[in-house]
Amino acid sequence: MPGTTPPPQPPRPPAEGRGADPAAPATFEDLLSDCVHCGFCLPTCPTYVLWGEEMDSPRGRIHLMGQSRQDGVLTGTAVRHFDNCLGCLACVSACPSGVRYDALIETARADVEREHERPLGERLLRAAVFALFPYRGRLRLLRGPLRGYQASGLSRLLRRSGLLDRLPPSLAAMERLAPPLRPAPRLPERVRARGRRRATVGMLTGCVQGAFFPQVNTATARVLASDGCEVVIPRRQGCCGALSAHAGRAEEAARFARSTVAAFERAGVDVVVVNSAGCGSTMKHYADVLANAAGGDGWARRAERLGAKVRDVTEFLADLGPAAERHPLPIRAAYHDACHLSHGQGVREQPRDLLRAVPELELVDVANPDICCGSAGIYNLLRPEPAAELGRRKSADVRATGAPLLVAGNPGCALQIAAAMGADGEAPAVAHTVQVLDASIRGLPPAHLLGGRRGG
Amino acid sequence: MGETTRAQGAVPPRGGAAEAAGRALAGAAPDGGAAVRPGTPADAVGGVRPAYVAAPADPAAAAAVLAVAAEHALTVVPRGNGTKIDWGGPPRDCDLVLETTSLTGIEHAVGDLVVRAGAGVPVADLQAALGSAGQRLAVDTVVPGSTVGGMVATGLSGPRRILHGPVRDLVIGMTVLRADGVAARSGGAVVKNVAGYDLGKLHTGAYGTLGVIVSVTFRLHPVPPALRLLRAAAPGPEALREWAAAVLHSPTAPSAVELDWPPEGDPELAVLLEGAAAGLDARGAAVAAVLPEPPHHADALPPGWGELPGAPGDTLLRVVAPPPEAVRAAAVLRDAGRARGILAAVRGSLGTGVLHAAVPADAPPEAVAAVVAAARAALAGAPGGAVTVPHAAPPVRAAGLDLWGEVPGAALMRAIKDRFDPGHRLSPGRLMEGI
Amino acid sequence: MPVPVGPEALVPRLRAICGDAGVLTDPAQRRTYESDGLTYHAELPGVVVLPTSTAQVAAVVRLCAEEGVPFVPRGAGTGLSAGALPRSDGVLVVTSRMRRILEVDVEARCAVVQPGVANLDVTRAAAPHGYYYAPDPSSQQVCSVGGNIAENSGGAHCLKYGFTVNHVLGLEIVTPAGDVVRLGGKVAEAPGYDLIGAFIGSEGTLGIATEITVRLLRAPERVRTLLAAFPTMDAGGRAVSAVIAAGVLPAAIEMMDALAIEAAEAAVACHYPKGAGAVLIVELDGPAADVDAQFAAVTALCREAGATELRTATDAAERARIWKGRKSAFAAVGRISPSYIVQDGVVPRTALPEVLRRIADLSAESGIRVANVFHAGDGNLHPLVLFDDAEPGAAERAAEVSGAILDLCVEHGGSITGEHGVGVDKACHMPDMFSPADLATMDLFRRAIDPAGIANPEKLLPTPRLCGEPPGVRTDVHPLVASGEAELF
Numbered sequence A: 001m002p003g004t005t006p007p008p009q010p011p012r013p014p015a016e017g018r019g020a021d022p023a024a025p026a027t028f029e030d031l032l033s034d035c036v037h038c039g040f041c042l043p044t045c046p047t048y049v050l051w052g053e054e055m056d057s058p059r060g061r062i063h064l065m066g067q068s069r070q071d072g073v074l075t076g077t078a079v080r081h082f083d084n085c086l087g088c089l090a091c092v093s094a095c096p097s098g099v100r101y102d103a104l105i106e107t108a109r110a111d112v113e114r115e116h117e118r119p120l121g122e123r124l125l126r127a128a129v130f131a132l133f134p135y136r137g138r139l140r141l142l143r144g145p146l147r148g149y150q151a152s153g154l155s156r157l158l159r160r161s162g163l164l165d166r167l168p169p170s171l172a173a174m175e176r177l178a179p180p181l182r183p184a185p186r187l188p189e190r191v192r193a194r195g196r197r198r199a200t201v202g203m204l205t206g207c208v209q210g211a212f213f214p215q216v217n218t219a220t221a222r223v224l225a226s227d228g229c230e231v232v233i234p235r236r237q238g239c240c241g242a243l244s245a246h247a248g249r250a251e252e253a254a255r256f257a258r259s260t261v262a263a264f265e266r267a268g269v270d271v272v273v274v275n276s277a278g279c280g281s282t283m284k285h286y287a288d289v290l291a292n293a294a295g296g297d298g299w300a301r302r303a304e305r306l307g308a309k310v311r312d313v314t315e316f317l318a319d320l321g322p323a324a325e326r327h328p329l330p331i332r333a334a335y336h337d338a339c340h341l342s343h344g345q346g347v348r349e350q351p352r353d354l355l356r357a358v359p360e361l362e363l364v365d366v367a368n369p370d371i372c373c374g375s376a377g378i379y380n381l382l383r384p385e386p387a388a389e390l391g392r393r394k395s396a397d398v399r400a401t402g403a404p405l406l407v408a409g410n411p412g413c414a415l416q417i418a419a420a421m422g423a424d425g426e427a428p429a430v431a432h433t434v435q436v437l438d439a440s441i442r443g444l445p446p447a448h449l450l451g452g453r454r455g456g
Numbered sequence B: 001m002g003e004t005t006r007a008q009g010a011v012p013p014r015g016g017a018a019e020a021a022g023r024a025l026a027g028a029a030p031d032g033g034a035a036v037r038p039g040t041p042a043d044a045v046g047g048v049r050p051a052y053v054a055a056p057a058d059p060a061a062a063a064a065v066l067a068v069a070a071e072h073a074l075t076v077v078p079r080g081n082g083t084k085i086d087w088g089g090p091p092r093d094c095d096l097v098l099e100t101t102s103l104t105g106i107e108h109a110v111g112d113l114v115v116r117a118g119a120g121v122p123v124a125d126l127q128a129a130l131g132s133a134g135q136r137l138a139v140d141t142v143v144p145g146s147t148v149g150g151m152v153a154t155g156l157s158g159p160r161r162i163l164h165g166p167v168r169d170l171v172i173g174m175t176v177l178r179a180d181g182v183a184a185r186s187g188g189a190v191v192k193n194v195a196g197y198d199l200g201k202l203h204t205g206a207y208g209t210l211g212v213i214v215s216v217t218f219r220l221h222p223v224p225p226a227l228r229l230l231r232a233a234a235p236g237p238e239a240l241r242e243w244a245a246a247v248l249h250s251p252t253a254p255s256a257v258e259l260d261w262p263p264e265g266d267p268e269l270a271v272l273l274e275g276a277a278a279g280l281d282a283r284g285a286a287v288a289a290v291l292p293e294p295p296h297h298a299d300a301l302p303p304g305w306g307e308l309p310g311a312p313g314d315t316l317l318r319v320v321a322p323p324p325e326a327v328r329a330a331a332v333l334r335d336a337g338r339a340r341g342i343l344a345a346v347r348g349s350l351g352t353g354v355l356h357a358a359v360p361a362d363a364p365p366e367a368v369a370a371v372v373a374a375a376r377a378a379l380a381g382a383p384g385g386a387v388t389v390p391h392a393a394p395p396v397r398a399a400g401l402d403l404w405g406e407v408p409g410a411a412l413m414r415a416i417k418d419r420f421d422p423g424h425r426l427s428p429g430r431l432m433e434g435i
Numbered sequence C: 001m002p003v004p005v006g007p008e009a010l011v012p013r014l015r016a017i018c019g020d021a022g023v024l025t026d027p028a029q030r031r032t033y034e035s036d037g038l039t040y041h042a043e044l045p046g047v048v049v050l051p052t053s054t055a056q057v058a059a060v061v062r063l064c065a066e067e068g069v070p071f072v073p074r075g076a077g078t079g080l081s082a083g084a085l086p087r088s089d090g091v092l093v094v095t096s097r098m099r100r101i102l103e104v105d106v107e108a109r110c111a112v113v114q115p116g117v118a119n120l121d122v123t124r125a126a127a128p129h130g131y132y133y134a135p136d137p138s139s140q141q142v143c144s145v146g147g148n149i150a151e152n153s154g155g156a157h158c159l160k161y162g163f164t165v166n167h168v169l170g171l172e173i174v175t176p177a178g179d180v181v182r183l184g185g186k187v188a189e190a191p192g193y194d195l196i197g198a199f200i201g202s203e204g205t206l207g208i209a210t211e212i213t214v215r216l217l218r219a220p221e222r223v224r225t226l227l228a229a230f231p232t233m234d235a236g237g238r239a240v241s242a243v244i245a246a247g248v249l250p251a252a253i254e255m256m257d258a259l260a261i262e263a264a265e266a267a268v269a270c271h272y273p274k275g276a277g278a279v280l281i282v283e284l285d286g287p288a289a290d291v292d293a294q295f296a297a298v299t300a301l302c303r304e305a306g307a308t309e310l311r312t313a314t315d316a317a318e319r320a321r322i323w324k325g326r327k328s329a330f331a332a333v334g335r336i337s338p339s340y341i342v343q344d345g346v347v348p349r350t351a352l353p354e355v356l357r358r359i360a361d362l363s364a365e366s367g368i369r370v371a372n373v374f375h376a377g378d379g380n381l382h383p384l385v386l387f388d389d390a391e392p393g394a395a396e397r398a399a400e401v402s403g404a405i406l407d408l409c410v411e412h413g414g415s416i417t418g419e420h421g422v423g424v425d426k427a428c429h430m431p432d433m434f435s436p437a438d439l440a441t442m443d444l445f446r447r448a449i450d451p452a453g454i455a456n457p458e459k460l461l462p463t464p465r466l467c468g469e470p471p472g473v474r475t476d477v478h479p480l481v482a483s484g485e486a487e488l489f
Ligand SMILES: Cc1cc2nc3c(=O)[nH]c(=O)nc-3n(C[C@H](O)[C@H](O)[C@H](O)COP(=O)(O)OP(=O)(O)OC[C@H]3O[C@@H](n4cnc5c(N)ncnc54)[C@H](O)[C@@H]3O)c2cc1C
Pocket: A037, A038, A039, C036, C037, C072, C073, C074, C075, C076, C077, C078, C079, C080, C082, C083, C084, C095, C115, C136, C137, C138, C139, C142, C143, C144, C145, C146, C147, C148, C149, C150, C151, C152, C153, C154, C155, C156, C203, C204, C205, C207, C208, C209, C210, C330, C331, C419, C420, C456
């Protein structure tokens, strides 16, 4: 392993000076009391931006958590406002006091799952989502012109839950916007480095990514290999558990986490490269995921070790430095910060640096970069109206850049925005950062990324 | 004494009562702390001759005088050097003129850039004292001879207010005697202070209708090492407006952007730059660059800089307009005058949009009223636009010209007046209807 | 006078005014509004309304006036004096849904905004035109312009440019009677009493600002920012005095002590010089030549005063990095202490060294750590009194130290608050600074505008209920305090 990667920079060091033993793990109460109620997190919270209400702000939600603890009751009101949270972690970036809202909301959501009886309709919808999304195989059935689901054993649950009524718009958008689904070549278990081998890395293929955006995985593997990495892609990997963890489904998340840890331990790699922001963000904190679940023990250390090896693909590539030549790619591209990359992992400059290093590519920033686009994992399925409104706002900011290509470190975001833009005008093409790098390395023309659009 | 009407509550001192009031005033402050004499025609305030003039030696004596005045329900008009004593509306009544000229004293905290000055201190003396320490009160001499109290009570600010604000922005603390003679302080001696209501703001520009200012604390600024004044005559108001906008939009940080429009001839733009000597050439060049012709340069201010236009005794109009509209309002005003044979001189700050226009004292009152009406109409839709008449020549005043026009918030102002001076005894009528 | 009714009795009518979504009655929701940034004062608001227009605000206030129900305005709730502390018998009127920038008028150099607009958003809107809004409280990304109006907020750059009051041209207010009054406009210096000036800093006790016209300033040609590290606070203080004495008026001079540096470092990794006893941030702005000349002078003066390290920001990013540590300092103290009190007092600049020494003594005597972050240019201290509320008695000792610091300020001819306001928190300290007559006169003004006393009652001026005695007559320790039955903060 070449000495290219510094130790991970956790964006949120624990607050010190807490009681007698700073080394002792912080309790939920400790984490709550870190909030000094300054409100600095309000303006970047998407739900506060939408509604301007205290209880739909991070400060308000933390207050509601405090109320629940203090009174020992979890009110339906509190649950509603927790549910409204997109988990975008903008508040974590904004907070000068280092409040770990991410940890707080996951615990609060786990409490909700344990203690709160949801109405039937909501229960069904959630069950359906979690029966579907973490499983690549089931997801894949949804692709293609939506035929597969008929045959799926899941269809009864799906139909009763109403999930399908919510899916078509986003799926239709995917069909329209995502590059046509070529039968993606199945990635081999090992991709050889081109030229001198500079590193050996593991690669997460992910559930949603694998099912809907196999081309992103292919591009990732190609770029890594071109820049001198031997890429190990363990066959037996599944969902990383991020979706479940964010939703407070602690046990389910722990299950996924444990099998992912095991898969990459077996691969024997020093670095695990992840190309999906949400997954990377969770995997870096696997120790928390397993601490939240019962019977962690031995797993905690293993999780921590693996978490420390996780890098977003752009973070890793920027550290590694290029080996393959970047060919000119005359495109004007807008870069969108995926929340789980910028807020979740503090990765903001690396992707921009990588893109700027592509000759003739003009990189433009999008206004209000801190505000979530509304995609937020499965949020757009659970809370479609606010998600759509946030998408509209983001789309206006993207449109203002005039760029024909929208680049993001999370395909879900790009799709969400492009779908919103398509709803009231022409949508830009969307691509993952590595796809742009891939096109540049392979010397492909802009049209490869743009489809029929002009380069701008 | 002229025709007067009394505010509710006050009982006029007549005959024996008047004498009693006079005796009480004379004894108000022990040891001759307040010289009291009968009023003379020269003491008239807006044509109203006071019964008495008292000159208290210090704030305590002034408080005692006011307490006696309260007891005897006397109407009181404070006066400094009297340079603007005939400004504002004529008082409905004036039993006593309270002269502040003995309320002197300058406490200059040099290292803190703060000064406290008695109301009777001439502004020129104050500036001289500050200047010796390399500091200044960032106001210009608008009316020569003014005292600190008079300057503050009329809220007069000069050209340099675009950088440091009008007078009210420089006042950080104030001690005022209420109508009942009780001293009340607001603000403080430090520049930054948000404790309590900033009552000094109410008294600035209040024409002594809410209380008698006895001392004021100001924030100061260092005297800049050098200055440069650039002047250029514009072919007409529209060009001048554009020039001013261009200068204001440039990053040259002017201390003043002034209009000087003599009764006849073209308007002139004056731009004052202050700061490091080394930077003046570059800044001057940047200003010149936005003007079509090279301006005239000077390294000192001309005599009369910042003073009001016209001659003493002229009727004075004050035009407050959003800066882009100020020149246009001035043009309308002048045109309306010219159509009636009146030539008005206009001067003032284009940076802030506050101009003064002088109409000769002998102009016919109807014509003046027409000019005022035209200017008001020109600013009707402009947010914050207002045309007032700080000084009306006697015939104009006698003709009953509405000096204030529509004043936003007048009802609130009346409510404040009613609380501070329930007997309406302080400078009644000098500021707007019912105040 | 109507017989006061409970706020819940107003709910149907409030709903008719603000719509169902604009009226909060759910206790859990209301409770999230129980305090502003000063959390040790908390009260459950009777009702919370979220109006979206001036007309709604006016109708709500008129209803309150008719029924004799108190109302409390609230912006972003970042206030640090419990000015927005709700009342259980009142209506909390929150402006967070009134956040439209109505106009940026470049030619008149002003912007017209709704009260809930965040301070920084005004500058963001003006920036493309080359302008900015000068008052810059550290909370600028979140605090509302309406809240700034109410508190007359200042910021680091107020040394040169003044406070909120110096930058407001026009106001639309809803009076405590529910009337809409427009004052000023796109030009200051309206005739008559300066009601705008008096309204600013009135902490919501004179009504609610519903539209604000602020002055925009042209972005300076050059901005230079210097970070100077000193071995001691004294040395830093000497540099400040020297700069001022040299006739230089920087845009800002900010100072932080070692403890504050530590907190900022922990929070935002601002990489201030290691081991410094004090850092000074000096920012100069204006025409390029002036700034360069002054910059050279300031650098030399800092060296002379014993600066151990000088850093100059050469671009906007570096400048932002230097400021980041300073601007996050308050909230960052949470990183080094479980609890803390932010104090806000002012002393004449020349008294700074003396007062800082006395604060250090107080800290040493009480064993309570005090971090200092302050606007050195205008003597505005922000001691952060650190304590651990888990430790018995610590909170009390911290409160004592905090109170003693205020006494020091008054003793040196300063003020009990430079920018955070009086609110509930310092109402009982007002008599330390003002005589009974001063306070009674302020009350005359308040009652002139709010005769019924329903606008944010019991804020700003001391009241018997709050302070245990009639305003102003406190000459020595209150009997209740002496007997240990009550405490003054
Ligand atoms: C970390 C931190 C740093 C800070 N730094 C500074 C600083 O550098 N400088 C500074 O001056 N302050 C600072 N503050 C204090 C605070 O941010 C300011 O006082 C700010 O102006 C409050 O605005 P707000 O919108 O949060 O008002 P709120 O807290 O909601 O209310 C404050 C007061 O304003 C009244 N009010 C609110 N809106 C209106 C309205 N529309 N009309 C009438 N009254 C209204 C309320 O009744 C209350 O009395 C800081 C606070 C924090 C938490």
